[in-house]
Amino acid sequence: MTGSAIRYEAELNEQQLAAVTAPDGAALVIAAAGTGKTRTLTYRVAWLVEQHVDADRILLLTFTNRAAREMLQRAQQLVGSRVGGLWGGTFHHMANRLLRRHADCLGYGHDYSILDQDDSVSLVKACLRDLPGGGKDLPKADVLLSLFSYAANTSRPLTTILAQRLGKFAGSEEAVLHVHRAYEKRKRVQNAMDFDDLLVNGLALFREHPQVLESYQRRFRYVLVDEYQDTNIIQAAWVDAVSGLHGNLMVVGDDFQSIYSWRGADFRNILSFPERHPGTTIFKLEINYRSVPEILQVANRCIAGNPEQFQKELQARREPYRKPWFFRVRDGSEQSACVVERIQSLQREGYRLDEMAVLYRAHFQAMELQLLLTRAGIPFLLTSGVRFFEQAHVKDVAALVRLVVNPSDELAFGRLMGLLPRVGPKTAAKIWNGIGQRFPAPTPDALPVVRKALPAEAAKKWEPVEDTLLSLGVEDCRTQPQKLIERFITVFYEEYAAKTFENYESRVEDLNELARFAERFEDTRSLLSELALLTNLDAERGREEVENEERIRLSTVHQAKGLEWKVVFVLWMTDGMFPSARSLLDETGEAEERRLFYVATTRAKDELFFMAPQMNRGRDGAPQYHSPSRFISELPRDLLQRGDYSAW
DNA sequence: GTTTCGGTTCTTTTT
DNA sequence: GAACCGAAAC
Secondary structure: OOOOOOOHHHHOOHHHHHHHOOOOOOEEEEEOOOOOHHHHHHHHHHHHHHOOOOHHHEEEEEOOHHHHHHHHHHHHHHHHHHHOOOEEEEHHHHHHHHHHHHHHHHOOOOOOEEEOHHHHHHHHHHHHHOOOOOOOOOOOHHHHHHHHHHHHHHOOOHHHHHHHHOHHHOOOHHHHHHHHHHHHHHHHHOOEEEHHHHHHHHHHHHHHOHHHHHHHHHHOOEEEEOOHHHOEHHHHHHHHHHOOOOOOEEEEEOHHHOOOHHHOEOOHHHHOHHHHOOOOEEEEEOEEOOOOHHHHHHHHHHHOOOOOOOOOOOEEOOOOOOOOEEEOOOEHHHHHHHHHHHHHHHHHHOOOHHHEEEEEOOHHHHHHHHHHHHHHOOOEEEOOOOOHHHOHHHHHHHHHHHHHHOOOOHHHHHHHHOOOOOOOHHHHHHHHHHOOOOOOOOOOOOOHHHHHHOOHHHHHHHHHHHHHHHHHHHHHHHHOHHHHHHHHHHHHHHHHHHHHOOOHHHHHHHHHHHHHHHOOOOOHHHHHHHHOOOOHHHHHHHHHHHHOOOOEEEEEHHHHOOOOEEEEEEOOOEOEEOOEHHHHHOOOHHHHHHHHHHHHHOOEEEEEEEEOOOEEEOOOOOEEEOOEOHHHHOOOHHHOEEEOOOOO
């Protein structure tokens, strides 16, 4: 099954072929929506492998794990197992992979914990509480964290960010900087990195240790980057560095689809790529195979006025079909009813549920629809909201695992102790200090100090956990994560869940799934190093395959990026919802919302429905009226058709 | 002094 | 829902 069976000329169009067979050097592929970007990258990988490039010398950076997996699978279909050794994944994953090996260069232990958003907020809260006055006169912890994060991701000094964005808290710069220093220090003490640290340290590793950089530069002869328009300045610098020796850097992206500037992404990375890499070859993919021309007209039209972009226009190849629909419904509940009614009618036309999706700007906009879908018996798949690995019960169990791997993880300790009766934050902190700020090893002479420090009632509940840890011992704790998790559930967590959560059965079921998931990993450490970086889509993968049930997808527009469906509904197409009122506060907000609208529009292949309720009720019950989104009203009227809905 | 409980308020987007 | 606050309970 070697020997080239791939007929590149027949399977790719001229533009794609040029990119796939691009010569060595820097290449920029501007790939508009639905023009076969994934296909191009996949064939590029196959082509390189067929040019006798070892797969383990190719680095493929993607925006999600799903994208990496998908491309590798497809490339594997093309050239077989030869792609096996390829390194592919998100920037956070790659940074993590390198940092696990070289953490000591930067003063971390290699078993550092990764703090997810929730953990980070808790830690900032703890720093606030340490302030005289408890930081009550400062912004809330999550707001502070977003400021810290923005500074990190844009590589700008925090003081600059504060000067611009502190708003009504202007004047408390000093206090905020103090909290930030405390936060950084506590992460260090706990041997923990947050998401931003992974990127920042990933770059620092290269900057401060040229010999490390050089070894990876030599290793990766070819570097491919997907969704380049959503890289931030750190990621761009990291990519430039790692590809610096061979110079074979191909980046693929679409500046029209840059929708992550709020987290530091800078689409100027893609605009200035040719200047940063003299001699760059530019390829443009503009032929769209995905959508009917009526949908592309809306997409082209809405984005045309945006400033600062590579000019390009989607060229339709499909036959004309129907214009996108615009439904002006009364309110949220009529919107839900209308969508459900349309779904059922489309099903009668022959569309399957998994060929349809409902997209929206923000999670809460879909709640009403969820209720109605449930009542109508239409199964749906929700990829938004709280992620699997961030749910309280999953994090509770993960806390024990974290402590076993990283005994300095105070956050995990606090969480674990908090599960015991009459132990809250204060008691947990006292015990932590009492036992020398380190979780003891699971041995008979070390471990009991925890139980001895606990109040009587808590100690009684803790005892079975202690027994479990002792029976597993140092060795099994380290190598048998699934046993650790299973037993912890049996001897402790099941009972705790039963008295804490209403829906405790489904939560325990989640946890059993976590245990099964843990089985895939060779040791506890590698499980943990993945856990915080996994998304809902990853967790879902197994379930989806097993159940194999047709379900309609509900998703934010952000999470829909890169996906496509035959039928797409967009909810709450009203001014204030989409574009969201908050995004319009800053100057570049509207342009980014328009790009987001462009992304939503270009997800649809056959049919597209825009829903615009006229009113909703505020919290106080007062009605609020909504005009149609400016993205709709600024379109020429004849691009859409008006739908009609009268309640049953 | 702490934890726990009950009532109230508010939702942008995510690795 | 989940995060926050104040008040009751340990």
